Amino acid sequence: MTDEERTRADADTAAEAVRHRRFGALxxxxxxxxxxxxxxxxxxDPDRDAYDPDEFAVRYGL
Known part of the structure; x- marks a missing residue:
């Protein structure tokens, strides 16, 4: 193995380790x-929710 091939293999291994660390697990x-x-x-809105139908009937219906 030449020095260039060895350097390329080391770079591939390093890149694979980085890729595995980033994408290795869900x-x-x-x-x-x-x-x-x-x-x-x-x-x-407390004013809107304050309507009481029984109170309305007593005031205006009876």
Whole structure:
């Protein structure tokens, strides 16, 4: 083996080690529950949510 072939083989081995370190294992599994974020479409508005149908009936219906 010539010096040039030996240098090329060492470079290939080094490149293979770098490639294996970077791509040698799959990333950790992410659960489907961790992929979804749930939040309300609108902010909570206490004035809008304060409607009481029974109170309305007592005031205006009776």
């Amino acid at each position: 990333p950790e599994r992410i659960r489907p529950q961790d992929m979804v974020e749930t939040r309300p479409a609108t902010a909570h």
